[in-house]
Amino acid sequence: MDTSLIAWSALLFPLVVSGLQLAVPVMLAATGELFAERSGVLNIGIEGTCLLGALTGFLVAWSTGSLWAGMAAAALMGVVSNAFLAWMYVTVQASQVVVGIIFNLLAFASASYAYRLFMGGQAGVVQVELFQPVHWGALSELPVVGPLLFQQIGPFYLVAAFIVLSYFVLFHTAWGLSLRAVGENPRAAEASGIRVARMRYAAVLIGGGAAGLAGAYLVLGRVGIFRDNVVIGQGFIALAVVILGRWHPFKAALAALAFGMAEALPLLLQARGSTLPTQLLLSLPYLMTFIAISGLLGRANQPAALLKPHLRE
């Protein structure tokens, strides 16, 4: 009993460290999605946008040799794809679920087409260099805090800044107030002079940029290669994280961390010679998400106008 307790606490710290690393793309995508949902749009197409971002980031980084160029291109790709999604959601007012799910299929097929088109002639698996951790001198050597905060790659700090910024924009600016009003009661928001459609476009575009970057972060910060299934469910998990985090950037980031740790657990346990079936451990994040959104843990108080298109009179 004693030894197992020690073993477990020795497990905890690496679990948090690698959990955080796995969680960052989800944090990023979820924070972007938070804007969309706060404005009343549930963007199921986020999975597809992540995948397109991952592909674009990979292709651009590979052909230019610049990882940052890859990140920028992925963000642009995300904004462009979500401009289309926003048009379908807001202007056409088609069902957000249907559009999102079809868009995901389209993105999956397009990504595999584009990869074949551009990389079909390459022999073997093409790999790009990964982002290297930033060195902060003595800070990086600190115990606990060092590995956690000061041995991360450059984009990590941008994500952290984005999360903090999102909090201030959403809850401490007039624009953020307007955005939340649009998601709660678009009719009243419009009566008070807010351009509902414009706000929703802006929110979905922000979500697109973040999702595109999240995909690129995944490929250029962790995986290094592109596969059709490189994103597997990360976008969907971001949707769940937003709900679990009650539409708040900091809580969502914590929820994402929990998922990252659940994802890291199987790797760590395996490294320690665990005999539990891998599939059981791998399914943990999805099981957690399922329970989190099942309503068993209390009803989520979602933006009142979520999934509801707004018809101008």
Place this chain on the structure above:
Amino acid sequence: MSRPWFVKRQAVRASAVQQAARLLGAVLAATLVGLLLFLPFDVNPLQAYWTMLSDAFFTVRGLSNTLNKTAPLILVGLATVVAWRAGFGYLGFEGCLLLGAVASTSVALQALPGGPLAAWPWPLLVLVCAMAAFLVGGVWAGVVAWLRVRYGGNEVLMSLMSNYLAVFLLQYLVSGPLRAPGDLPQSARLPISTWLPYLWDGGRAHAGILLALTAALLVWHTMKHLRIGYEWVVVGLNPRAASYGGIPVGRRIMLAAFFSGGLAALAGISDVLGSHHRLLDGMSEGVGFVGMVVALLGKLSAAGVAVSAFLYAGMTVGADSMQRQSQVPSSVVVIVQCLIILFVLASALLDRYRWVGWRRTATPQTREGG
């Protein structure tokens, strides 16, 4: 300055002719995009389309393949019709399909020599497999419906997550408890007494298509002529009105989910007992998602599903042979199909806007809808 102008108008429902015209326009536009996608691969696109068609529909081998791929698509499409018509935004058909495959395999393996069901005759075994699959799939989807109705859970996201759970369960089973000796993670070959019969001697087309067509007939009858079908549609259109009308909305949604999950699980039967004759990893190839595309193309009607599933399956078979022959990725077909749906959805904009040509004077409030 003159520019094209759309005038906003009172929303009107498009007539049948207009809808047909829009579908045709969407198909043409998407096909055109498909043609463009062929260009980088240095093939004649028209010839490529023709190869696709002829390989899929005009050869015995291709047609058998097409029919075998049509069956699960019809079943998942029907599952989509039942769930979505009842207002249950379920997306977990992939999981139901896989669980149906798991359930039927588990039963069928009992009929191996020495197993408890070894003496059972052929039709009975298939029936039992089908019932097991239907039950498991139905409960799998039903749980999500129950959580939504009882606890207000989000069925869209729950069902998406449940797909991954099913995938991992299948992977666990074929790499552990059900794994047959050998290099590949797959189950033992199922006894012949559990196979779906072939439609003609020496061919590969199996009776899955008959199962699917029977199911289509039943769903059509249910939606069109039975009280429960009517109640599902009312619940889907307006749950509050349905509730005032005395329909127990929650229970109807759960029942729809059960039948929907069961239908999708039968798609797994068609794959396992008809095509593969064993359980293997990665067997569904996204049919659970493509089936939703098929259902939308078929306008959420049973007859429409049957037709569009046949066409879609044919295009997939054709695209695979095209990929083998000319390096054109088969994903082109998925792109074209998705674009058709997106174009059709986008054409609903025409209900609210009218094209008035190129105007010199512009009326200000007409541009963009809220």
